[in-house]
Amino acid sequence: xxxGWSRRRLAEALSSxxxxxxxxxxxxxxxxxxxxxxxxxxxxxxxxxxxxxxxYQMFMGNSxxxxxxxxxxxxxxxxTAALLSIPSEIKEVALPTLTPFLQQLxxxxxxxxxxxxxxxxxxxxxxxxVITRMEPDAMGIATFALLVIVFKVIHNWKAVTRGGLxxxxxxxxxxxxxxxxxxxxxxxxxxxxxASPIGLKMQGAREDALAAQSLGNNLRPVTLVCxxxxxMVMGGGGGMWVHSIRAFxxxxxxxxxxxxxxxxxxxxxxxxxxxxxxxSGVVTVVSEIMRFPEKGMVIxxxxxxxxxxxxxxxxxxxxxxxxIIKPSGILGSKEIDFGIFNWIxxxxxxxxx
Amino acid sequence: MTAExxxxxxxxxxxxxxxxALLALGLAIVYGVLKVLNFAHGDLVAVTGYIMWFFWMKxxxxxxxAVIAGILGATGISILTELIAFRPLRKASYAVKLISSxxxxxxxxxxxxxxxxxxxxxxxxxAVFDKVITVGSxxxxxxxxxxxxxxxxxxxxLLYFLLRTRWGLALRAAAVDFEVTRLVGVPANRTISLxxxxxxLLAGIGGALWVIRTGGIAPAMGLxxxxxxxxxxxxxxxxxxxxxxxxxLIFGFFDIFFKAFLPGGARPFVDAxxxxxxxxxxxxKPQGIMFKKEEKLK
Numbered sequence: 019x020x021x022g023w024s025r026r027r028l029a030e031a032l033s034s035x036x037x038x039x040x041x042x043x044x045x046x047x048x049x050x051x052x053x054x055x056x057x058x059x060x061x062x063x064x065x066x067x068x069x070x071x072x073x074y075q076m077f078m079g080n081s082x083x084x085x086x087x088x089x090x091x092x093x094x095x096x097x098t099a100a101l102l103s104i105p106s107e108i109k110e111v112a113l114p115t116l117t118p119f120l121q122q123l124x125x126x127x128x129x130x131x132x133x134x135x136x137x138x139x140x141x142x143x144x145x146x147x148v149i150t151r152m153e154p155d156a157m158g159i160a161t162f163a164l165l166v167i168v169f170k171v172i173h174n175w176k177a178v179t180r181g182g183l184x185x186x187x188x189x190x191x192x193x194x195x196x197x198x199x200x201x202x203x204x205x206x207x208x209x210x211x212x213a214s215p216i217g218l219k220m221q222g223a224r225e226d227a228l229a230a231q232s233l234g235n236n237l238r239p240v241t242l243v244c245x246x247x248x249x250m251v252m253g254g255g256g257g258m259w260v261h262s263i264r265a266f267x268x269x270x271x272x273x274x275x276x277x278x279x280x281x282x283x284x285x286x287x288x289x290x291x292x293x294x295x296x297x298s299g300v301v302t303v304v305s306e307i308m309r310f311p312e313k314g315m316v317i318x319x320x321x322x323x324x325x326x327x328x329x330x331x332x333x334x335x336x337x338x339x340x341x342i343i344k345p346s347g348i349l350g351s352k353e354i355d356f357g358i359f360n361w362i363x364x365x366x367x368x369x370x371x
Numbered sequence: 372m373t374a375e376x377x378x379x380x381x382x383x384x385x386x387x388x389x390x391x392a393l394l395a396l397g398l399a400i401v402y403g404v405l406k407v408l409n410f411a412h413g414d415l416v417a418v419t420g421y422i423m424w425f426f427w428m429k430x431x432x433x434x435x436x437a438v439i440a441g442i443l444g445a446t447g448i449s450i451l452t453e454l455i456a457f458r459p460l461r462k463a464s465y466a467v468k469l470i471s472s473x474x475x476x477x478x479x480x481x482x483x484x485x486x487x488x489x490x491x492x493x494x495x496x497x498a499v500f501d502k503v504i505t506v507g508s509x510x511x512x513x514x515x516x517x518x519x520x521x522x523x524x525x526x527x528x529l530l531y532f533l534l535r536t537r538w539g540l541a542l543r544a545a546a547v548d549f550e551v552t553r554l555v556g557v558p559a560n561r562t563i564s565l566x567x568x569x570x571x572l573l574a575g576i577g578g579a580l581w582v583i584r585t586g587g588i589a590p591a592m593g594l595x596x597x598x599x600x601x602x603x604x605x606x607x608x609x610x611x612x613x614x615x616x617x618x619x620l621i622f623g624f625f626d627i628f629f630k631a632f633l634p635g636g637a638r639p640f641v642d643a644x645x646x647x648x649x650x651x652x653x654x655x656k657p658q659g660i661m662f663k664k665e666e667k668l669k
Contacts, residue, residue, distance in 0.1 A: 084466045145650070148650055148657075149653070151653075151654070151657035152605075155408075159602075159604070159605050163598075163650055166646055167647060170639070171640065273594055280473065327481030327483075327484030327485045331477075331485065334474045334478045335478065341471045342459045345467045
């Protein structure tokens with residue numbers, strides 16, 4: 019099992035996993051101590067959204083292929099999890115034409131998220147078999163088709179999704195602590211994948227596809243595995259998301275989210291897992307600040323009218339600036355890592371002395 | 372299905388397909404020189420629409436002039452886009468350029484939201500376009516005929532330009548090998564600006580037709596045309612001009628025929644069906660329909 023895995027890379031992955039988890043856990047501890055309602059909401063959203071950005075990064079960062087379709091798996095995971103965990107008496111009213119089996123079925127949040135994860139992976143496998151045959155440039159564009167197909171289906175399949183009306187009364191069990199656990203799992207999977215032999219092959223293909231192939235790597239299965247894994251964790255993220263939001267509709271899974279996640283990833287540094295987390299943090303903070311001018315405000319006697327589009331414009335300018343000044347993003351190619359193992363080693367030495 | 376109905380729908384399909392082809396061609400020309408798909412191409416449609424609205428609805432300048440102003444505006448914005456977002460990134464990778472064009476697209480959308488109106492608006496379309504022309508037992512919308520004529524004319528002029536002029540030659544050469552083209556004395560920046568100008572012009576013409584078809588404008592309206600143009604390019608084969616036209620026609624054909632001949636209950640899923648058909652094509656022809664085996668040797 020371990021054969022082919024680099025021990026150094028595994029240690030590095032573990033070390034930066036611990037580093038990020040400690041950082042994020044501080045935010046969650048702050049929430050538990052202060053119990054500020056709007057902070058709780060922003061933090062939960064941030065943690066769940068970040069887990070989605072990390073899943074996106076898993077495909078885009080390792081393969082270098084700009085995929086527009088990843089949000090489709092977010093939708094699949096979200097709808098599956100919601101359908102499985104909405105109480106059956108509500109389903110009887112909201113979705114009267116649903117098959118009785120699904121109507122009566124009600125499993126806990128954890129099971130629902132798990133099934134959503136599997137189904138996202140299945141969809142990714144089917145579409146992946148088609149698109150991994152294509153040139154990388156064309157492949158990213160073709161996944162756009164998947165996004166539109168999924169969006170149109172959930173928008174119009176009224177018996178199951180209630181179309182544009184959306185689903186409601188999903189048990190809102192997600193607390194920052196649970197979201198944190200979910201994020202920790204996804205970051206762990208992502209870092210492990212990056213360090214794994216197949217992840218390394220994928221990164222090789224990103225840097226130079228011809229060279230990677232000439233070393234005897236068949237890139238198609240590698241890309242497929244990367245695509246399906248990324249879709250699965252994305253679906254899991256979607257399942258987590260619905261359990262924090264109570265009600266949602268198809269509008270949450272379209273181009274706006276693709277754009278948001280891509281900008282977070284690129285601003286933070288798309289080659290790194292922790293870059294996605296940093297980018298997500300930066301964009302969340304910038305968005306929260308720019309929300310004030312977007313609402314309009316009154317300073318003393320001066321009334322500033324609402325400036326529409328201020329949030330997105332600020333993020334877009336930030337993204338453009340990142341691309342021109344430092345295209346590899348804030349973190350570049352280095353993961354966040356406090357070198358925890360080195361501390362432990364030096365501590366050990368001191369104790370022995 | 373009667374033969375007449377089939378032929379009518381066929382004409383509609385070719386007309387819609389030629390509109391998609393026009394939009395896809397604009398992308399393909401820029402792809403030729405820069406090797407990037409310009410995401411902001413769809414927002415040029417929005418730019419055209421808003422300029423048309425401004426002149427026609429607000430200042431009541433005759434419709435034809437409003438359309439011309441819209442097309443020229445899209446051309447101008449297209450050239451400007453290149454200067455701001457692509458020139459500083461000339462040496463960057465495909466992914467970086469694609470994302471930067473995505474940022475430009477969001478910037479254009481939000482400038483519209485900020486300075487004009489965040490809500491959608493309607494555009495009064497002159498009655499000429501709504502007429503139905505009856506020849507014998509055929510009933511064909513005037514808009515279909517006009518779209519077809521304008522698209523064919525635009526493509527004809529483009530073909531002449533590419534095949535018979537020096538600048539056209541430079542563009543074609545740049546698409547094959549930009550480095551060598553520069554070595555023989557073709558100025559790089561001017562060629563790229565020219566490609567963006569032509570691309571903007573095509574987006575403007577296609578955009579005007581698009582707006583007339585939909586009768587409304589909205590800040591994010593560029594998403595739909597860009598998806599059509601992207602997918603058309605992918606069906607035909609990235610970077611191939613003929614491919615863009617063929618891809619656009621196939622996509623238009625799917626759209627119209629699924630809409631016309633699917634049973635009522637499946638009607639809302641037209642886009643999903645059309646795109647699934649596209650995915651099936653791509654399964655058999657992953658490099659696009661116009662891809663030739665010998666090109667692989669390059």
